[in-house]
Amino acid sequence: MQTDSLTEEELFCLLKAKRGEDFQYSHILSSMCTTPHPVATKAHSLFMETNLGDPGLFPGTSSLDEEIIRWFANLYQEPSAGGCTTSGGTESNIQVLRFTKASKGSKKPNIIVPASAHFSFEKACGMMDIEMRIAPIDNSYRMDPDVTGELIDKNTCCIVGVAGTTEYGMTDPIPELAKITGQEGVHLHVDAAFGGYVLPFLKNAPSFDFSIPGVDSISVDPHKMGLSTIPSGVLMVRDEKVFCNLLVETPYLTVKQAYSLTGTRPGASIAAAWAVIRYLGIDGYTSLVSGCMENTRRLIEGMEAFGVRRKVTPDVNVATFEHVTVPKPWIVSYTRNGDLRIVCMPHVTRDVVESFLIDFGEFYVPPAH
């Protein structure tokens, strides 16, 4: 056991070396995380010691938390919507399953998710004894609403549609899903962990928000396209009474009840999310998203010029191609179906795309006819 202590100089020499072993975002084409905006890291440092698990001690930080919820309520076109911040998409999705399961009160609860849903639903369902029914995706990589309707029964507590799927960057047909859930009285949750910071800033993007009457909740992650620090998630709900099902007594804190999943939780990354929202504003995010979409289009065109076909034209800045390998040091990922997947995050600038295409062009050998 290392019992000796290090001097500050030795410590940071070691830490910098360890940090140097990590890959740098400049060559990471696989992640939905990115380098946070400079105002995010600066705000994070300013709020480093705040704990939103005990909000009465941090009324200033808590008010930023509330302002984020109000901002998203307006962005998602339902000013009276409620919400809470979380550690990210997984926690947000767990919270939705917690309250929809409690509200349904079924002994054999089930939810319906698209085949393209994030693996967090499998985790959450396993933990909560919820049956996860999988609706197929059609050849445009979107959830099939007809089959979804057929999967519903009296024990269905929630249907999940995705706005900006992790794998193919597609948005499920939320208006059609909302019609079905409206008729059946089932909660419709939109997992917009990625697309929730993209679609509102795009022209002619598919609808996914509270302007669709049947949408009951939306999750979105500031630590993805929001350029905030990790961990930051937001769960928006049309009617905040849903949280009542989650309240537990919290003795010895400055609030007497809480509905969050975690206890102690950072105010720093929430302040960071607020900072980027107020610094970039709607115009700044519009410009950011526009650049990412432009780079996505350029990447797809560039790859197709080499003869590597796109799998689909995405709704958000995720590009997928038929399976090919890529040269080092580029880090890409592959979908469950084996397709090449590249996320054009803000760190994947036009220069990065061009540089990748040059390297790929030198490396790639088209299959013989």
Add this chain to the structure above:
Amino acid sequence: MQTDSLTEEELFCLLKAKRGEDFQYSHILSSMCTTPHPVATKAHSLFMETNLGDPGLFPGTSSLDEEIIRWFANLYQEPSAGGCTTSGGTESNIQVLRFTKASKGSKKPNIIVPASAHFSFEKACGMMDIEMRIAPIDNSYRMDPDVTGELIDKNTCCIVGVAGTTEYGMTDPIPELAKITGQEGVHLHVDAAFGGYVLPFLKNAPSFDFSIPGVDSISVDPHKMGLSTIPSGVLMVRDEKVFCNLLVETPYLTVKQAYSLTGTRPGASIAAAWAVIRYLGIDGYTSLVSGCMENTRRLIEGMEAFGVRRKVTPDVNVATFEHVTVPKPWIVSYTRNGDLRIVCMPHVTRDVVESFLIDFGEFYVPPAH
């Protein structure tokens, strides 16, 4: 909706004002969080953009994560123990209930917790359909092992003992609990979120770690007495095979399976925990804990000199007294039974204790006889 963006100067002027509305730790006597150590905040900043949810991208950060687990394995006297880092005590406790429930495979699972257990167990049990059986605490505020034994049945998947209770700072009789769980083949989890960074550094402290053969898992929070940043938790397990029950497939990441509860999760606060461990070392923590315990004793003596009786002599740096109010601006808390509770965290220095005692002495009117 605020659509205008702010300049960086305006932004940080606002953020500093908001931060100024928060209470400062100098007068907070109610929290188990504290100002992080300077090396923690510095390390946090250095690792700000790392994501341990995708560890293959961050091999340097991941190796710090692994070194923390090895450090605790040695500290808790079982070098072959495994573990994982988490967002804090609540997530650690949820993970234990996830794998013990899965391993038991009962349709009507139950766990047994002391009446003094943290409210996170209520949350977790509600979410996972686990019956929470409550064992009473005796007049020394420790879990009664005999009653605990009587509450066990074939559906019991876990017994929880606490090392350093949130309310009274007591440690449950872990060796006695271990005898019972050993006989019955039930998992024994020790919630040492607070005490796990205190008891190992104290002479003659109650035993709670893997040196007791029946202890199967221990949770501990670097963001409490570990002086790390929020969020940082550690879950140690005697046999890391327990995690196999939690694995889900994680397509499109650099690892193919994961057992963590959250997805994207910060490397920054984990690097911060590592930094404090290596900077302070065993000697540094011993000295820190010794000071906190000395201040706790001084506070208890000082309050008793005013005629305010202690409720119990605590095992860790949490002092409780018969119910009295305290003058502003001091922030204290009260237990579920209404007792005054003060946590002598490192920011509650000897000067802070003396200053509180002076203010309290001027304010307090003893009840008439």
